[in-house]
């Protein structure tokens with residue numbers, strides 16, 4: 611992880627604020643309450659502090675934090691800028707303990723909340739997401755199980771439960787991934803639908819029987835039989851290697867830094883892995899671009915967390 615710590619946005623609050631404003635509002639501030647870009651004016655009053663705007667249309671006031679995952683945070687923006695950059699650059703994922711040390715935030719809990727909010731910023735907005743796949747394109751669908759590693763469980767506690775994660779990967783393209791309660795033909799079909807799979811695609815899966823019914827929805831469907839040692843069919847193009855690579859990335863993040871991820875928060879870690887896959891270097895996206903993409907995703911998302919997860923020290 612190479613981060614240019616001399617960059618002023620990581621230590622100068624005014625520079626950091628200007629940076630966040632530029633990332634969010636390339637063409638000038640837009641009111642987060644009414645969406646009006648016309649009537650927005652900076653508030654000059656000393657009592658307000660810097661960074662406030664007033665909207666003449668709805669008469670409300672706001673800063674660049676309002677309507678984002680940073681809204682309720684008291685952490686300075688230059689620490690947020692660094693946190694976004696650290697999390698976007700890390701291949702293996704960063705634990706809240708590491709983030710706490712690197713940012714020098716007041717408490718572990720603060721760092722944990724920041725990490726969770728950045729994961730939320732990384733989550734896709736499925737309301738605006740287009741379809742995945744298409745005619746002549748191949749989608750790979752598969753499931754994996756996260757958690758339940760006995761060696762990571764504390765001796766006095768039961769072995770954590772395993773939780774299913776489904777992923778749909780367009781070969782050489784993006785991934786849509788979701789924690790699912792159980793793996794049945796019904797849940798797979800629903801999940802593939804929610805992921806906005808284009809049914810004119812070719813679907814590849816392994817030979818698990820739950821895949822057969824959703825496979826029929828696609829224009830073409832082929833499976834590889836992993837149990838029989840078959841990983842690529844003789845046609846040379848039927849396999850699930852892309853989705854398996856994604857699961858490897860997900861597991862590096864979960865087991866590398868987090869040890870125990872509770873079911874309640876698993877989707878956040880899945881979102882982080884999917885974001886990194888969809889903004890990978892192979893697609894021409896470097897660390898800075900990836901951090902900026904996460905910052906853009908912070909817009910319109912607000913979350914509150916009451917308690918830290920069962921994340922153990924590392």
Ligand SMILES: [Zn+2]
Nearest residue numbers: 641644665668
């Ligand atoms: Zn307004």
